[in-house]
Amino acid sequence: MRKRVVMVTGSAGEIGQALIETFAACGDTNLLTLDLRPLPPELEGKSIHIVGDILDDSLLGRLVTEYEVDTIYHLAALLSTRAEFTPELAHRVNVEGTLRLLRLAAEQSEWQGQPVRFIFPSSIAAYGLPDLETKARDSRVREWDWNTPTTMYGCNKLYGEMLGSYYSTNYRQLAADRPVMLDFRALRFPGLISAFTVPSGGTSDYGPEMIHAAAQGKPYACFVREDSRIPFMAMPDAVKALLDLAAAPKAALSREVYNVTSFSLSAGEIRDLVLEAFPEAQITFEPDLRRQGIIDSWPADLNDNPARRDWGWSPEYDASRTFHDYLIPNIRERYR
Numbered sequence: 250m251r252k253r254v255v256m257v258t259g260s261a262g263e264i265g266q267a268l269i270e271t272f273a274a275c276g277d278t279n280l281l282t283l284d285l286r287p288l289p290p291e292l293e294g295k296s297i298h299i300v301g302d303i304l305d306d307s308l309l310g311r312l313v314t315e316y317e318v319d320t321i322y323h324l325a326a327l328l329s330t331r332a333e334f335t336p337e338l339a340h341r342v343n344v345e346g347t348l349r350l351l352r353l354a355a356e357q358s359e360w361q362g363q364p365v366r367f368i369f370p371s372s373i374a375a376y377g378l379p380d381l382e383t384k385a386r387d388s389r390v391r392e393w394d395w396n397t398p399t400t401m402y403g404c405n406k407l408y409g410e411m412l413g414s415y416y417s418t419n420y421r422q423l424a425a426d427r428p429v430m431l432d433f434r435a436l437r438f439p440g441l442i443s444a445f446t447v448p449s450g451g452t453s454d455y456g457p458e459m460i461h462a463a464a465q466g467k468p469y470a471c472f473v474r475e476d477s478r479i480p481f482m483a484m485p486d487a488v489k490a491l492l493d494l495a496a497a498p499k500a501a502l503s504r505e506v507y508n509v510t511s512f513s514l515s516a517g518e519i520r521d522l523v524l525e526a527f528p529e530a531q532i533t534f535e536p537d538l539r540r541q542g543i544i545d546s547w548p549a550d551l552n553d554n555p556a557r558r559d560w561g562w563s564p565e566y567d568a569s570r571t572f573h574d575y576l577i578p579n580i581r582e583r584y585r
């Protein structure tokens with residue numbers, strides 16, 4: 250009999266590593282993880298890990314002959330800064346990769362006669378505000394506001410959401426025998442900050458980079474202006490959001506895509522919090538105009554009322570708890 254698994258793509262990335270730790274701590278889930286890279290040594294043995302490419306159809310075909318997929322956390326993606334340097338590659342990974350996983354989930358739903366859950370992390374990059382006046386005025390955007398992204402990554406995520414909605418409601422809508430459809434659920438995350446991993450290729454990376462540099466005693470030149478403001482979230486809350494959304498009863502969900510957020514800080518406010526903990530930190534602001542343009546197009550905050558109302562979303566880490574209880578002690582320990 251095929252083994253029933255929860256599948257995680259992009260599992261060697263920041264969210265993936267945190268998700269594996271959380272599943273492993275509960276101990277009752279068979280995890281099948283997939284990434285181009287091996288997992289770091291401390292995660293070895295916590296999942297069945299496959300080193301491979303989500304664009305490899307024969308690999309995906311082989312996996313479904315061996316495993317019955319219950320839920321997919323499709324985390325694999327090229328982030329926003331990286332994607333601007335290789336937009337066509339980003340499209341392949343972020344869109345074609347997502348399409349392949351959606352098709353896999355659609356086929357699995359049909360074979361199993363029950364919907365496979367497909368959990369998709371989307372992003373504040375799905376928004377694109379035209380100028381700073383609008384950003385100041387429409388400061389807590391709702392899911393349907395300003396869906397006009399300016400980056401390849403943002404376009405890819407927005408379209409990934411649409412593809413997910415299509416596969417879960419309209420897939421093969423003209424066929425006489427409509428199949429059982431998958432159960433697609435997406436979260437639009439703010440910038441994420443982990444104490445244990447450092448991001449790469451994102452544009453919200455200045456937040457985590459500033460903290461990790463300070464803890465290592467390294468000077469840091471922040472690539473956006475001091476007044477740049479976007480929302481952030483601590484990694485444990487990001488994992489909680491993914492798991493809570495996956496566990497929510499379908500009947501409670503009024504939408505397929507939900508904003509979730511925790512706190513909104515300017516780059517200057519992050520610097521102040523870092524300086525409280527590391528008074529010697531050398532932090533300067535040397536804006537890169539192009540990356541600044543991306544941050545200026547992202548909202549200052551997210552309205553996550555639908556998530557709070559429908560499935561009880563509530564972050565456990567506000568800015569103070571994120572810094573004082575989670576980031577500072579764990580990061581200090583990490584670089585000691």
Ligand code: SER
Nearest residue numbers: 328329372451452453
């Ligand atoms: N952290 C991501 C990025 O900066 C946004 O989702 O690309």
